Amino acid sequence: MSTFVHMEASLIVLKVDLPKWTSMPKFRSMGWQSRMSTSGVWTSMSSLISYKGGREEHDSISKVAVLSFFLPNCSQSSSQSEIYSTHLEMLAFVQINALLWTDLLAAYAMWMTMAYLTDAWKLNLKHAAAIVNLFWGMVAIMPVGLQFVVDTFMGYYWMVLLSSFSYIAGLGFLSMSTPPDLAAATATCSAYDPECIGQGQKILFFTAFALIAVGFSGHLVSVPQFMADQDSHSNRRDSSLRHLVISFMVIHVPIVGAFAIYYIKPWSMRYGIPAICTLVATLIFLTGSCSYRTYRPYGSPLTVLFRVFVASASKIFQKHPRDSSHLYERRDDYYLIPHTRRLRCLDKAAIILATQPLQQQENNSWRLCRVTEVEETKSVLCMIPICMTLILIGVVSSIGTSFCIEQATHMNHEVGRITVPLPILVWFYTLAKQLFGKLNFQIAELTRYGPRIGIAVSMIFGILCSITAAKVETRRLGVVKSHGLINKPEETVPMSMFWLLPQFLLLGGLEGIAESSIDSFLVKQVPPSIDPCMVRFCVAFLGVGSIGGVLSVYVVGEISGQGGKPSWFQDTLNKSRLDNYYWTLAALSAANLVLYVLVSFWYAYKDSRLEDYETAELFDEDHVQLI
Template identity: 45%
Template sequence: MAFLRVVVLLWADMLAGYVMWIMPTYLTDVWKLGFTHAAGIMNVANGLSKVLPLVFFFIVDSGLGNYWMLLLSSLSFVFGLGFLSMSAPPVLAKKTGTCKDYKPQCIGHTQKALFYTALALIAVGISGHIVSLVALFVDQFQKKKVEPKVEKPKFRYSFLVNEIRRKQGGVKNDMPNFPPPPVPINRNRRKADDSSEDDISKLQFQPVEAMLALVTREKVKIFGACLVILVPVIGLIALPYIKPWSLRFGIPAICSLVATIAFSFGRYKDNKSKGSPVANVFRVLVASTLKMLHKLPNDSSELYETDRRDVQKLPRTGGLRFLDKAAIKEGQGDHRWRLCTVTEVEETKIIINMFPIWITFIICGVVTSIGSTYFVEQGNHMNFKVGKLKLPNSILLILYEIAKSQSKFMYTSIASYLGGAGLKRYAPPVGIAFATLFSVLCCIVAALVETRRIHVIRDHGLLDKPDEKIPMTVFWLLPQYILLAGLDSFYENSVAPFLIDQSPPSMKKYLVYFNPGMSGLGIMGSVLSVFVVGRVSQRNGKQNWFQYTLNRSRLDYYYWTLSVLSSANFFWFLLAALWYPYRDPTSNNEEEIGNEEGNEAIGNIESIITGTEETEHTHENETSDQA
């Protein structure tokens, strides 16, 4: 039942995602906003939903837990979608004294306040689900840890001692027959092909794929796939045929309410964390700044390091040596903000080395933002018919999701090939390189398609008729949506492993949330890019590329500008990736390191026993030869 309740939340999440996807159309058709104004509003909302997860994860990790975060964010979804439905003109027309038509004059201050509040609450709901939906689902399937079996060696300890003494001088066999000390031998080693929680955590921001991976692992493939995929797909196909906007917003609100009520009545396992080590980064920066005039000792052993055995220590490296001053002992006490360990300093160095690569994520976010805004506006007045069959406007969203899932197989194949060649550490950066390359191709194709769309508009005299249908099939947009799916898929599937593998051991689960955070900054930054490009384009008395209507604008020029920016971003990433000091991915897995050391020790014990056994057989052979 816990599985069903969490999946119902996923359904509501997908319907809310569709509502956010069609929001630019609502703002341009009903509010009559310019398409850049509508895109700016949605980019801020979408970017906020990707930046907030990092903040929310700190709250969860401080003791709130995934259950309460998921419950509170689901309530935010309910209120947000409810306010959004109430902001539609017919709902509160009598209370506010406005008209009931879907026209700008029927939208008063109350409707606008409800609308903007709804966007903020929906962004909070999306962020909370990003943080806790997959994490809580993983907890429900988490197996109990199996204690290692304690087995006795094949030979009795007393027998071995007596046998050795007998060989050395025939000592009497008067040793007490004590049982041997127990030797822990772990016979429950994790199989290489089993899906672990770490593998699922890499799908933290892909809830549908994470759910499918879990139900596949739990042997409920057909039933789970139907629950996770078919039901929301049917909803996405049916919802566009509902004409009133109040119902388009109201049905997801009702679904979210039902899902939240069903979820609240369940009982779940919630593995809460115990504090956050991210503050250590700020401590190192503060301590090294306060000691900038100090001189580093020649002997690195004079630097401070903790003697706690439960902390995985990192060796000192030569780069960014000014940070090493944070570990200089002053003899004035060990104040937390003046003295840091060598390990904390090295973890800070790792994070700083990541910054050049993180910058590339922002430009990818700028390109991602045009898929949910300008691409939607382009297709809004194009032909959705195939023969006499009129397809829903969600068909592009469905095809985008299909292309996104298929692109994942491309990345998986590349990662498997590099892993087989012993180059596993380079699989995530190769995936990020492909993502930046897809961003370049997506912008180029989008520019070419928009140029053709403008020619069709001019040929049919539709420049001043923005509400007229353009005699051009919407499937012209399919190539750019496929390339956008490749960008998003490679980005999501490679950035998370990169951050997990290359981040410090104590912070790998925190830095994963920089994945949507940096992309969110790019999405919000697209508002600034449109403003700057528009200002530059109207220099020397020229017309601004962004006009009130899309038909009058030159969006193709903006796409060409983004293609140049994405090309520069691609080459910047190549330089940063070649410069970056890669770490072995297995160095972050403390459990595997511990198991390897334990298995090595067990192997030594077994070899000693085997060697003694061989000595015994050799002695028996020598005795028989003498006889």
């Protein structure tokens, strides 16, 4: 990379073979980490060849990318034009980032919902945890469908707008569902008690949850990619300035706001302030609508999967040809995947019927698919066993948004004479997630086995997190009993909430390592055309784990209550035995680790050495010309 940075030229033209470019591991956008922002050179390259998150803007075999550098011999008019373009990009950057700021505020507000359900609604522990886990599970699952809608129909701009409106409505309804807001209209009391929460408020609450989940998922799908579409500048000094803006405005401003929200006691205000901020941010976003770069939908990789399933089902009674070379493939195409003998039932999608002219069959892509498309579908299906082992990671991760928050709410928040807000634990969790994720990514790139080992390490973190949580909860229950607080759930337990810090750090490490490892794993094992699809699928499996946490709590509660014994999950936290549940999660996580190792040995790994060779070949001198 430094070879390009230090070239003494004001203009470089690279003739890039697009398939090789999109197969390069370091430049394939995987959803969790941006690989095109290593320097201004790569940022400019990505925008000029219009490679956005796996999207191919053009169909020709080779593309020409023109990279402009800021050198002393640049003309004055060129500099003025570039400065003006930079200002426009920075303005769009701020307008779009306003939505991300409100996302963080809303996320902190939603993190506190467990406490709201147990304190104001007086729901039992199982019921409140089920609502919260279902919400976060849907936030992780819905991007699969929303990404398909974006790629096929709407485009990123309209998804940003739709999800923002959903956000506004959801947060507004959530604020209105609190007792004080509708007390006069519903003729109920205004206190935060179950008697003051009527049927109308409950309907508003659950409607709000659905709308907020759509808003969250829509922003996850559209905002980062839409922001990347606005970036076409290659000035490294500009990137440094932008990095400073990100560090201060995108990180510090929302965190300060989130900490401030914690000190606002009325729940109507805690939910109302993010609603107002989201409305303002959406209006700011709309002011730049005429200047944003937008692209037409380019089609979804899921469509290819559906076509292969339909085509193979339509030829279910056809016999396989003896030679795979008789299967349909466009040999002159620039992107080919060789045929494999796994899942041969799908090969029928590429069978050429002798009863119809080939040209007629080619015109109907739902009846005849290429071998490459069939192999892409096989790659997705073969990933399912490994993805299934990710579900339990989601189950362990779900305790961070439910039980851990409930524990911390009723523990001592004081450090000396200072009262520390609860979001500090969430901040440490986020910090650990980022640090462990970056560290794991650097280590995983050193060896071809790195991603596989990383996923196993994340499962070990899950085991350690569950064990730590169990031991801390055992200690907390001991303090509760010694101070006679078993029947006083509203009282503060005289035990510092920082006892929970290790499990929050382990949770952050668990998610950071898991996401980074899955990212690297997909880069090396999945064809580039279905990268975005598989990223969403893997995140969805983690979301299934969050929803699976609801089922695990119910099953464990039923089993533990057999034989006349008290269930581990009672109405309040002080009466429950969460420590036993955490020990159960530790045992299940250990069994899941063994299962992952077995599945990992069974999985037919793709050899990435050929891909690395092609990557090196891309930057051969024949592909670079100086003007």
